[in-house]
Amino acid sequence: MTSVLRYAAFTLDPAGGNPAGVVLDARGLDDDTMQAIAADVGYSETAFLTEEATDVQPVRYFSPKAEVPFCGHATVATAVAIAERNGPGEIVFSTAAGLVPVMVDDDLRATLTSVEPHVEEAGDIQDVLKLLGWSAEELNPELPPRIAYAGARHLVLSTATRQRLADLEYDFDGLTAYMLERDLTTLQLVWRESPTVFHVRDPFPVGGVVEDPATGAAAAAFGAYLRELGLAQPAITLHQGDDLGRPSLITVELRPDDSRVRVSGNAVPITAPA
The missing domain is CATH 3.10.310.10 (Diaminopimelate Epimerase; Chain A, domain 1)
Structure with missing residues (x-):
């Protein structure tokens, strides 16, 4: 067994x-x-x-x-x-x-070092906004939509308010089809609290999961995204899982001499299935 x-x-x-x-x-x-x-x-x-x-x-x-x-x-x-x-x-x-x-x-x-990351334009996002029940006016124009990769592809969308991030309800089947067509692993939905602190949520319907409480691959991709926008900081903290009752803390490190992204966090045994 x-x-x-x-x-x-x-x-x-x-x-x-x-x-x-x-x-x-x-x-x-x-x-x-x-x-x-x-x-x-x-x-x-x-x-x-x-x-x-x-x-x-x-x-x-x-x-x-x-x-x-x-x-x-x-x-x-x-x-x-x-x-x-x-x-x-x-x-x-x-x-x-x-x-x-x-x-x-x-x-x-543990601190992982990503594969070589890259960032690309997201193209038209009206379909995905509709699937999320969001409007373009609710996005943060200072953090524009991009597709970021650091081992897997993630669409980054930034909200202007924490409340918009908290009120997440989406079309599961529709978003699954949308993501499969574009080879996306998750959506990285973001609210910026400060230049070094972000709150994130990651729908993962292509994996059969409504939402991830912590997504290290998306965190690495998000680090590359911030660097691409000229918003890199030496260390960035991501809060994830709060809205699911499973708080997570992820640290993203961006070094000026290395384009790869480092992601750090702890892990503890679960003695019985969660």
Whole structure:
């Protein structure tokens, strides 16, 4: 029987953060089996280590509905799970998006370094605004829509008010179709509290999940987005999951000498399925 560990990522509280499944030994499991395990676990992603540990550790990620190229919170959870057994240090994961180094410190706080990010124009967003029940007038013109990538593609939309972000209700099937057509993993919905503090929400219908409580891949993409707009800060704090009752805290680091984005957070075991 396959052993599935459960961790909450980007939190120190098992009742907070984003739950992730972790299978430390997925050798011999085929795609259908991994997909079935992820569906049974029911979290937004479950990570599978598919080969015996070497200097580079292959990993695959499955949502309840499909495989995804990269998942930040499951990467953090997996790195912490390994560090709890082998001690702190660096782990390099080989993902479908590329190599992702993760450093776990003595406090079991993990920092992943994204693949090379990029940002592109979003094009016409009237359809997605309609699916969200938003209007163009409710957006923040200082943070224009973009598609940002740091291992997976995310459409960034910024609201002018915290209340608009809190009142999230959308057409699940319609948004699923919209995102699949554009190869989007989540929407990164944002409200700016200050130049270094943002509140975010991430609908994830393509994974069979209404919303992620913490999204490390989108956090990395958002860091690239801010740099592209000339709004980079050395450290940026993202609050996510508050509106779901699963508060998460994500730190994004942007270094002037490296275009890649670093995303940091804690992860703690969940003793029973959440």
